[in-house]
Amino acid sequence: MRAFVIAVFAFLYLPIALVVLFSFNAGHHASEFTGFSVQWYGKALANPFLVEALKNSLFIATTSALLAALCGTAAALGLARVGVRTRAVFDALLGAAIVV
Known part of the structure; x- marks a missing residue:
């Protein structure tokens, strides 16, 4: 093994x-x-074109990571305050997004 x-x-x-x-x-x-x-x-x-492309890529990556962290934190805080049945529904929806 x-x-x-x-x-x-x-x-x-x-x-x-x-x-x-x-x-x-x-x-x-x-x-x-x-x-x-x-x-x-x-x-x-x-090469100035490659440097500009690198800057754009880093900006987009940083922005998307920050937005994902904010959305994930908001979702976690929201799910911590709802009932068990509502949390189960949201867990199923989030799981379906991962499967797709």
């Missing part, structure tokens, strides 16, 4: 680790690793 769990985690996380590792590759081709470098990150950050 332990070997199976290790194999599953390797299957899930090894590709991510390889992408991160090869993102620091000094070579022009991803097929061979020629050394560590951050030149590609420098070129990406020198």
Whole structure:
């Protein structure tokens, strides 16, 4: 069982680790690793369109996370104050949204 769990985690996380590792590759081709470098990150950050896209993405992510936290907190406080039957109905509705 332990070997199976290790194999599953390797299957899930090894590709991510390889992408991160090869993102620091000094070579022009991803097929061979020629050394560590951050030149590609420098070129990406020198592109004003990519920097603007990154700013937009971070703004949207932050805004949506804050709104989700506010909505979740309001829902939790509201559900804590209602009766058992009403809470069961809302739990079923929230569960249905997760299933979909």
